[in-house]
Amino acid sequence: MTVSLTDARSTELYARALQRLPGGVNSPVRAMRAIGRDPVFVERGKGAELFDVDGNRYVDYVCSWGPLIHGHAHPEVIAAVIAAAEGGTSFGAPTPAEVDLADEVSRRMTSVEMLRMTSSGTEATMSALRLARAVTGREKVLKFAGAYHGHVDGLLAEGGSGLATAAIPASPGVPVAATAATVIVAWNDAAAVLKATEEHELAAIIAEPYAANMGLMPPAEGFLELLRERATETGALLIFDEVITGFRVACGGAQELTGVLPDLTVMGKVIGGGLPAAAYGGPRELMERIAPAGDVYQAGTLSGNPLAVAAGLATLRLLDDGAYACLAGRTESLAHGLREAAADLPVQIVWAPGLLTVFFSEAPVTDYAGAQACDLEAFGTWCRHLLARGVYAPPSQFEAWFPSLAHEPEHIERTVEAAAAAFREAF
Ligand SMILES: Cc1ncc(COP(=O)(O)O)c(C=O)c1O
Numbered sequence: 001m002t003v004s005l006t007d008a009r010s011t012e013l014y015a016r017a018l019q020r021l022p023g024g025v026n027s028p029v030r031a032m033r034a035i036g037r038d039p040v041f042v043e044r045g046k047g048a049e050l051f052d053v054d055g056n057r058y059v060d061y062v063c064s065w066g067p068l069i070h071g072h073a074h075p076e077v078i079a080a081v082i083a084a085a086e087g088g089t090s091f092g093a094p095t096p097a098e099v100d101l102a103d104e105v106s107r108r109m110t111s112v113e114m115l116r117m118t119s120s121g122t123e124a125t126m127s128a129l130r131l132a133r134a135v136t137g138r139e140k141v142l143k144f145a146g147a148y149h150g151h152v153d154g155l156l157a158e159g160g161s162g163l164a165t166a167a168i169p170a171s172p173g174v175p176v177a178a179t180a181a182t183v184i185v186a187w188n189d190a191a192a193v194l195k196a197t198e199e200h201e202l203a204a205i206i207a208e209p210y211a212a213n214m215g216l217m218p219p220a221e222g223f224l225e226l227l228r229e230r231a232t233e234t235g236a237l238l239i240f241d242e243v244i245t246g247f248r249v250a251c252g253g254a255q256e257l258t259g260v261l262p263d264l265t266v267m268g269k270v271i272g273g274g275l276p277a278a279a280y281g282g283p284r285e286l287m288e289r290i291a292p293a294g295d296v297y298q299a300g301t302l303s304g305n306p307l308a309v310a311a312g313l314a315t316l317r318l319l320d321d322g323a324y325a326c327l328a329g330r331t332e333s334l335a336h337g338l339r340e341a342a343a344d345l346p347v348q349i350v351w352a353p354g355l356l357t358v359f360f361s362e363a364p365v366t367d368y369a370g371a372q373a374c375d376l377e378a379f380g381t382w383c384r385h386l387l388a389r390g391v392y393a394p395p396s397q398f399e400a401w402f403p404s405l406a407h408e409p410e411h412i413e414r415t416v417e418a419a420a421a422a423f424r425e426a427f
Pocket of ligand 1: 278
């Protein structure tokens with residue numbers, strides 16, 4: 001594979017960006033500091049590939065951190081956005097397509113009878129928590145160490161994703177009172193869940209059903225069932241944050257894959273098809289507490305934005321059973337290829353349909369402590385060498401790869417070849 005290693009234009013843009021944007025970026029993980037390099041500036045994307053401003057070409061496994069399940073610039077998604085834009089970009093009034101999108105979601109996720117759209121996953125988790133607190137009359141929320149639910153004050157404690165990447169345990173600026181109501185438990189630790197749910201009167205248990213912000217960590221057998229059971233027994237609401245897993249690991253998200261149904265679901269990423277959209281939803285009796293049907297206030301100038309709704313609808317409508325079978329098959333062959341490339345090196349390759357992580361660890365990784373104990377230096381070296389060989393992987397051990405339906409066998413082959421060479425540099 002030929003990739004030019006020139007980065008003159010990226011370097012110049014980064015120097016300018018550092019003068020105007022904190023850390024030179026608009027979201028922390030993009031900076032690539034964890035793998036010891038500067039960011040590449042993107043010019044465009046097409047299908048499974050990214051092209052940077054210096055003319056380098058990469059197989060992209062970030063795919064905007066999850067929304068682009070069909071890859072970049074899918075013609076049907078782009079056509080839907082253009083058609084919507086021609087009719088006006090925002091009205092601040094209801095549009096027919098919002099109702100179509102809500103129908104489409106509800107058809108896929110049977111636990112979501114009604115939903116409210118927001119512009120980001122952060123807003124959606126924040127609002128789902130507000131609703132859970134209003135419904136239960138309680139304040140405390142149980143979250144898992146290493147889970148990331150957006151930059152909501154109370155949920156930043158021991159957050160995964162960018163916080164884990166930058167080794168920030170919690171952010172300054174978060175009021176003590178906001179985190180005092182957060183109970184943190186290790187992922188996959190059944191005994192700790194039992195103890196915490198006995199000790200605290202919880203408004204909600206919030207979980208990514210397949211944790212994906214400390215690297216990909218599927219739930220241990222029976223773990224989600226335990227969360228369901230303890231929430232029901234103690235009167236707490238179970239919230240599944242399916243911002244990553246929703247419409248990705250299966251048509252109906254992780255709740256379809258596992259058969260465990262939450263009370264409330266948070267959605268994001270794929271639901272907006274690459275434009276800013278997210279949502280939270282659940283049964284009518286809960287969702288009708290939201291204003292103006294009920295008394296729990298939540299609003300948004302651009303919520304249900306016509307362009308985002310058009311992109312989301314076009315994206316979802318392309319996702320039929322064949323698409324999910326294809327995505328699962330492609331992810332599996334990527335996982336097998338990477339395992340072969342790693343041979344007997346001490347790495348763990350974990351995958352679920354449309355998600356994958358290579359943990360630099362001798363032992364299986366099942367919780368945040370395990371992810372933190374990975375060989376982060378070797379990971380960084382591997383990732384830098386992948387990039388130099390034309391594979392743009394998430395530049396952090398604490399993130400999942402996002403293979404898309406645009407990742408053809410040829411892209412996977414290129415990836416595996418680059419990975420084998422990068423492994424030789426890392427160990
Ligand atoms: C599981 C999960 N929840 C919530 C969020 C926050 O979404 P957003 O970045 O759209 O605010 C993210 C973002 O990556 C996420 O992965």
